[in-house]
Amino acid sequence: MLKQFDVTKSKMFRIMDDDGRILSDKYMPVIDDKQLVKAYHDMLFARTADHMTVSYQRQGRIFTYPPNFGQEAIHGATAQVMRYDDWLVPAFREMGAWLAKGATLKDIFLYFMGYEEGNSWPQANHLLPISVPIASQLQHAAGIGYAIKFKKLDEVVFAFVGDGGTSEGDFHEALNFAAVWKVPVVFVVQNNQFAISVPFRMQTASKGIAIKSQAYGMPGIQVDGNDFLAMLLTMQEASEFSRTGNGPVLIEAVTYRKGAHTTSDDPSKYRSKEEEEIWEKKDPINRLRNYLTDKGLLNSDEEARLEEQYRSEVDRIFVEAENHPAYPLEDVFKYMYADMPDDLRKQMANHEEFLRWKESIQ
Amino acid sequence: MLKQFDVTKSKMFRIMDDDGRILSDKYMPVIDDKQLVKAYHDMLFARTADHMTVSYQRQGRIFTYPPNFGQEAIHGATAQVMRYDDWLVPAFREMGAWLAKGATLKDIFLYFMGYEEGNSWPQANHLLPISVPIASQLQHAAGIGYAIKFKKLDEVVFAFVGDGGTSEGDFHEALNFAAVWKVPVVFVVQNNQFAISVPFRMQTASKGIAIKSQAYGMPGIQVDGNDFLAMLLTMQEASEFSRTGNGPVLIEAVTYRKGAHTTSDDPSKYRSKEEEEIWEKKDPINRLRNYLTDKGLLNSDEEARLEEQYRSEVDRIFVEAENHPAYPLEDVFKYMYADMPDDLRKQMANHEEFLRWKESIQ
Amino acid sequence: MKIMNMVNAINNALDIKLSEDPDMVIYGEDVGVEGGVFRVTEGLQQKYGAERVFDSPLAESAIVGTAIGMAAAGLRPVVEMQFCGFVYPAFNQIISHLARMRNRTRGRIGMPVVVRIPYGGGINALEHHSESMEALYAQIPGIKVVIPSTPADAKGLLISAIESEDPILFMEPKRIYRAIKQEVSEEKFSIPIGKAKVVTPGTDVTVVAYGAMVREVQKALPKLKEAGISVELIDLRTIYPIDKVTLTESIRKTGRIIFVAEEPTSFGVGSEIIAIANEEAFLYLQSPPKRVTAFDTIVPLPKGEHHYMISPEKIFYEIQRTVNF
Amino acid sequence: MKIMNMVNAINNALDIKLSEDPDMVIYGEDVGVEGGVFRVTEGLQQKYGAERVFDSPLAESAIVGTAIGMAAAGLRPVVEMQFCGFVYPAFNQIISHLARMRNRTRGRIGMPVVVRIPYGGGINALEHHSESMEALYAQIPGIKVVIPSTPADAKGLLISAIESEDPILFMEPKRIYRAIKQEVSEEKFSIPIGKAKVVTPGTDVTVVAYGAMVREVQKALPKLKEAGISVELIDLRTIYPIDKVTLTESIRKTGRIIFVAEEPTSFGVGSEIIAIANEEAFLYLQSPPKRVTAFDTIVPLPKGEHHYMISPEKIFYEIQRTVNF
Numbered sequence A, B: 001m002l003k004q005f006d007v008t009k010s011k012m013f014r015i016m017d018d019d020g021r022i023l024s025d026k027y028m029p030v031i032d033d034k035q036l037v038k039a040y041h042d043m044l045f046a047r048t049a050d051h052m053t054v055s056y057q058r059q060g061r062i063f064t065y066p067p068n069f070g071q072e073a074i075h076g077a078t079a080q081v082m083r084y085d086d087w088l089v090p091a092f093r094e095m096g097a098w099l100a101k102g103a104t105l106k107d108i109f110l111y112f113m114g115y116e117e118g119n120s121w122p123q124a125n126h127l128l129p130i131s132v133p134i135a136s137q138l139q140h141a142a143g144i145g146y147a148i149k150f151k152k153l154d155e156v157v158f159a160f161v162g163d164g165g166t167s168e169g170d171f172h173e174a175l176n177f178a179a180v181w182k183v184p185v186v187f188v189v190q191n192n193q194f195a196i197s198v199p200f201r202m203q204t205a206s207k208g209i210a211i212k213s214q215a216y217g218m219p220g221i222q223v224d225g226n227d228f229l230a231m232l233l234t235m236q237e238a239s240e241f242s243r244t245g246n247g248p249v250l251i252e253a254v255t256y257r258k259g260a261h262t263t264s265d266d267p268s269k270y271r272s273k274e275e276e277e278i279w280e281k282k283d284p285i286n287r288l289r290n291y292l293t294d295k296g297l298l299n300s301d302e303e304a305r306l307e308e309q310y311r312s313e314v315d316r317i318f319v320e321a322e323n324h325p326a327y328p329l330e331d332v333f334k335y336m337y338a339d340m341p342d343d344l345r346k347q348m349a350n351h352e353e354f355l356r357w358k359e360s361i362q
Numbered sequence C, D: 001m002k003i004m005n006m007v008n009a010i011n012n013a014l015d016i017k018l019s020e021d022p023d024m025v026i027y028g029e030d031v032g033v034e035g036g037v038f039r040v041t042e043g044l045q046q047k048y049g050a051e052r053v054f055d056s057p058l059a060e061s062a063i064v065g066t067a068i069g070m071a072a073a074g075l076r077p078v079v080e081m082q083f084c085g086f087v088y089p090a091f092n093q094i095i096s097h098l099a100r101m102r103n104r105t106r107g108r109i110g111m112p113v114v115v116r117i118p119y120g121g122g123i124n125a126l127e128h129h130s131e132s133m134e135a136l137y138a139q140i141p142g143i144k145v146v147i148p149s150t151p152a153d154a155k156g157l158l159i160s161a162i163e164s165e166d167p168i169l170f171m172e173p174k175r176i177y178r179a180i181k182q183e184v185s186e187e188k189f190s191i192p193i194g195k196a197k198v199v200t201p202g203t204d205v206t207v208v209a210y211g212a213m214v215r216e217v218q219k220a221l222p223k224l225k226e227a228g229i230s231v232e233l234i235d236l237r238t239i240y241p242i243d244k245v246t247l248t249e250s251i252r253k254t255g256r257i258i259f260v261a262e263e264p265t266s267f268g269v270g271s272e273i274i275a276i277a278n279e280e281a282f283l284y285l286q287s288p289p290k291r292v293t294a295f296d297t298i299v300p301l302p303k304g305e306h307h308y309m310i311s312p313e314k315i316f317y318e319i320q321r322t323v324n325f
């Protein structure tokens, strides 16, 4: 598909319709049924965790959190193609992909509870931390790509950014460097139609994002990001393309941020219920469920049981995270440099002296 | 031409061949003979001034200077379309365009002699100063475009940048903003094949620069920047397009930096004589001269006389600039803020005290 | 008079200036339809239209960069950087052009641009949302840096900033956006840039603060009074140019100076305050000028932020130690 | 031993480390084929190939940004910013990632990256080519800032910088790139980061300088000696973390401190030096610590630069006044 796709003309690549029925099986990803069901279950788990995180936030048990609701197929497809040695360079809204790369849900909770530890992901291989400054992480991806090529390794980088992020200069520079260096980076833009309150049409006057690949001389493709099968095929082809030394690829995954921007945001201020309803019909999990059900691969009883199981698993992990030890003073200083400079040591000692005084007067 | 040009397919737009013969008169700019000859003379004047500036620099009479040699047709064409109220947003290699916008040669000399005054251009209307941080000035152009649209004025902005400059994030952001806002900015990239020593092919993997317009949903065109007629038609159409409310345009003017990057640079370190000779044959002034001679519009005696006249005029102006009064201490402080803060006043007074002491001990 | 918090007061200042000056425009990420992530510009697009108050694409460099062009062409842009941690993509435009255009053109092109920057910690935010890096900006020749500490000051200073012919970074202590409410006149008034304010006169020690830290110092005042220490609290209001006259007078009177801020200790505004104390009042100093400032570390995520933030207890503790030096 | 200027010495340090460490790469604008606009990397591409020493597209943010990625993936990039005035597009990558990656990942991903920055005035350059904004960087928690003042120091400090696990901004005083020549060993040696050097011991006054200003102070020394003033000249070498031990010892001994630098006066390294003098040696100070620094203005273009640059005469004048305080 990637080869056939003409960013100046082709329509968004889809395999299934909004109801999960195959539109055309000309291009179908290779994946066995078991794996397909597993992918679906992983997406379900991610959604469950996501929903529960939002409610933990409402309960005041966690700080600001950016929901992933509605974008799970993108992460689920990424999960299927990422190998152990491949790299994942996140923005901040790809929970399913982090989990697939080896991040633990507990770490993710710790992070949004306010511990840096939760962003260090010791169990994960080749996973960069969450990156908040929009689009800046794409340059890291290009650099990792260079290192891979330099060391002649069999690895690919998957780098994420949002539609809003494509407006930043760092997006441009990262794609340009990756293309000039011809390094293995798959750039995935989650075009979820909004950058906080700003709709996509105010972000750029171009016909979508995939076409921006022309500016860098790399292939691009616009794909229905809520269509798991199309997304999977695209990721398979893109990663294969990059892995075999052809340089970077730009994927525009068209989706919708069904939730709020973060838990501090109220989308009703800037978008209509009607619009939300239109997108409700394109929900990626529903579509995949329909497809799998039609294929006789799902059993609704089991699914109810699974969801129940997921909920209690998530909750158990969350409570575990909540019982994480307090943040020691030393941790503020300890990781600033490889060796702590005297100055920092002294600032810490002075603060400890103050704390002793404070204790003494109480 | 702009409408017909397909950035993904069309070949570079040319009207004349390397010898100044018309390849096809399907697209010809409207310009009367007298004006055409004047344009040629202006280019000749700019080249004379440029060459002489380089030799002043060699004589140690001026500091670092970036030669314009070889790129005169771009500036000459711009000169023809810019109106009094239009804006010119320079990079640092468009001398002919600055002069056309009302900058005096004396000011230009003052600037490269090391006076800020030479960058203030009091005689020019709507001319921004020379901008050294690559590509940053394009954002100013987009902002001016917004102001023009906001105030419903009949003005266009001409903004310049080099091929190297297209790699900067600011280039991307500026074009994106201008396109989203649909403001009247003609972005002119002088693709002179080099960014100092770095050849264009190492700057981007895309098929040229015009195609980058696709990323912003604006029209783009690749034009032979050494072909005055093609350049003029392109500038006419682009400015007309922008002036009538259609938003920005991206022009890639393909040219060659025949001289060094600046007077501190030595191109023999990074490019071949053969390459230089190939481009020598495409010299914009020679081509226009051939064309005009064929049309019987030039007279070689007169040209010799003119060149002589230009040389003495340039030299007179240069000597005038050399006799510019010394840079007063106050000028270091005076323009920092609308009103000088006490602190600066005091720093100046302290320095004056030191100077008095220094004088006293001598 | 009306009860306003700082968000209301800033909104009110913007409203007044928008209605007065047809060339003023406001833009930035989410400032239009949504009215800003902190709701500071709420209602202004409805009132003045989407040509004067609008959302921009997500690119800080271009937000400042285009404001420079607009100012050159006669508009008066007031732009918002969404958080202090996201100004950096615009750093080049700020330092290379916004701060330099007037000087570069020998006064021909001034830069009447206001860049609003919510800054500072204490709101349990994500990474990059809590920094206090005002010293980075204060040291850039060609711009001015203003920080209000109350709703009324925010209004008066912002009106001055918008009317200034020079570029102003207007840093808003988001921690007290809604925490302090006071009566603020709905009429137009302005407070001069470059003048500090003596919040509480005193005789034993000069305490210099600004932004959210003024309130933290105030919280420590009763206990200090109890301890018999008379504090002269100065709200700097403008970080550059610093009001050395007010500072010097106070230090010469009290002989002691303590600087309280959220910023990291080294190479900060506090260093400059100490330098000023030395240059202007060396012979009056009875104890070493003291910085009560944050560690030279990155602001910890919320679970560690209490270690980092300056508390009234710490202010009390350090002031007492300085006075007993 | 071989006679080297600073360009030779830096080139030699890069050469030694390239030959030692196969994971080290060098890139930036014009550093490959051309060997850099100052010829600092000359010959290295020929020797080590275009995969290890190469030209990048023109984009500072991506130069630093990709270096961050390379470091995360096990390379050791040494990148060049062409001039001090062109670092700013990379400011976001420096402050938001380079300085923070280690802390953000609780030590899991370190950033062994060196960013070389030719800086400072006195070379009759175009706008933006003469700035000394080291304080901007020194105040960023998470990076270190190193500035050599001689060829040998440049070599030894750069070798330490490349071997450091922390990100280093290595600022090179371009004015003395070729002006100072000295014997430098061709062998590998390193000079520790974070340690200042007592260049000339003395008793009356401590003078702190770095970079090109060390030489300017040295030019003033004979006259000062004539005037009976014994100067202890300290070359800071590292701007962050500052060697407070050496500084404090010296100030306690001399009782007087003068800071000499090309940077603007306010909010600079000098402010921090004064703060340190106060915090560490208040009771020893016999006169106000003094900054002999540039105006709080933009560096003038060449015709005005003599007003701005610090001269040996001015250094003499200010030292004499301080000692006679």
Ligand SMILES: Cc1ncc(C[n+]2csc(CCOP(=O)(O)OP(=O)(O)O)c2C)c(N)n1
Pocket: A093, A132, A133, A134, A161, A162, A163, A164, A165, A166, A190, A192, A194, A195, A196, A257, A261, C029, C058, C060, C082, C086, C089
């Ligand atoms: C450089 C920078 N500017 C502003 C912000 C504040 N901010 C956080 S998310 C966001 C919108 C991002 O939109 P998009 O890239 O579409 O990603 P999405 O949130 O939709 O996943 C903004 C403006 C930031 N984090 N970084």
Ligand SMILES: Cc1ncc(C[n+]2csc(CCOP(=O)(O)OP(=O)(O)O)c2C)c(N)n1
Pocket: B093, B132, B133, B134, B161, B162, B163, B164, B165, B166, B190, B192, B194, B195, B196, B257, B261, D029, D058, D060, D082, D086, D089
């Ligand atoms: C932001 C920035 N980085 C680096 C430089 C140094 N520099 C000056 S000109 C130049 C090359 C510019 O190449 P190009 O854009 O093609 O313009 P040309 O010089 O060819 O006209 C460089 C790297 C600069 N001026 N600004």
Ligand SMILES: [Mg+2]
Pocket: A162, A163, A164, A190, A191, A192, A193, A194, A195, A196
């Ligand atoms: Mg989005």
Ligand SMILES: [Mg+2]
Pocket: B162, B163, B164, B190, B191, B192, B193, B194, B195, B196
């Ligand atoms: Mg060029």
